[in-house]
Amino acid sequence: MLGPSYRKNRRLEKIAEKKAQQYRTLHVKKGDLVKVLSGKDRGKEGRVIEVQAEKDRVLVEKVNLVKRHQRPTQQLQKGGIIEKENYIHCSKVALMCPHCKEQMRPKRSITDGVKTRVCRECNEPLDLK
Numbered sequence: 001m002l003g004p005s006y007r008k009n010r011r012l013e014k015i016a017e018k019k020a021q022q023y024r025t026l027h028v029k030k031g032d033l034v035k036v037l038s039g040k041d042r043g044k045e046g047r048v049i050e051v052q053a054e055k056d057r058v059l060v061e062k063v064n065l066v067k068r069h070q071r072p073t074q075q076l077q078k079g080g081i082i083e084k085e086n087y088i089h090c091s092k093v094a095l096m097c098p099h100c101k102e103q104m105r106p107k108r109s110i111t112d113g114v115k116t117r118v119c120r121e122c123n124e125p126l127d128l129k
């Protein structure tokens with residue numbers, strides 16, 4: 001039977017879902033070097049230009065290029081067909097170490113109260129400031 005406690009639980013679940021959505025982060029960040037695992041650009045490597053965490057999508061340079069018909073505007077004098085990156089799903093990309101060029105899962109450590117990601121192989125930090 002679906003009593004009041006069921007409804008209460010459902011409400012709490014919904015709140016938790018919303019919270020998770022707000023604070024969610026993907027396994028890659030802007031500026032990371034990634035490798036594409038599937039799709040037409042499989043095997044390509046590039047930097048992450050933009051992350052859309054709420055939609056699980058990332059924009060990687062020179063990956064998933066689509067042709068756009070561009071009209072001449074004041075900023076862009078020349079119109080015509082231009083190639084632009086399109087979003088791909090985050091599960092299609094793997095994080096790579098920029099130092100040893102290996103696909104890897106970073107080790108997380110805290111130094112001076114700041115969370116950093118470190119490569120397991122070469123112990124180089126990924127987040128360079």
Ligand SMILES: [Zn+2]
Nearest residue numbers: 097100119122
């Ligand atoms: Zn490394």
